[in-house]
Amino acid sequence: MGSLWMVGLAILFALPIGTGAAVYLQRVRPPKGWFTNIIQTNINNLAGVPSIVYGMLGLAVFIRTLEAFTGGEHVRCDRLERTHRAFR
Numbered sequence: 903m904g905s906l907w908m909v910g911l912a913i914l915f916a917l918p919i920g921t922g923a924a925v926y927l928q929r930v931r932p933p934k935g936w937f938t939n940i941i942q943t944n945i946n947n948l949a950g951v952p953s954i955v956y957g958m959l960g961l962a963v964f965i966r967t968l969e970a971f972t973g974g975e976h977v978r979c980d981r982l983e984r985t986h987r988a989f990r
Contacts, residue, residue, distance in 0.1 A: 923941060923945075926941070927941060927942070927945075
């Protein structure tokens with residue numbers, strides 16, 4: 903059930919932003935502008951990197967950022983305690 907919530911949340915954010923960027927680039931944008939160049943550069947960079955790289959980067963960033971909220975400190979201390987017991 904949690905996976906469905908995550909997919910729904912991702913769609914809730916990604917669909918309007920992606921559709922808005924596509925409409926802007928195809929219909930609204932000025933021919934040459936700094937904002938258009940930034941969006942076009944980001945799209946080209948995203949297209950050139952495999953999705954696994956973004957997944958690993960996102961995993962690393964979110965684990966380090968949200969570690970205190972997800973119990974990462976507890977797991978680390980628990981492992982340290984087990985390792986200490988094993989080598990006594």
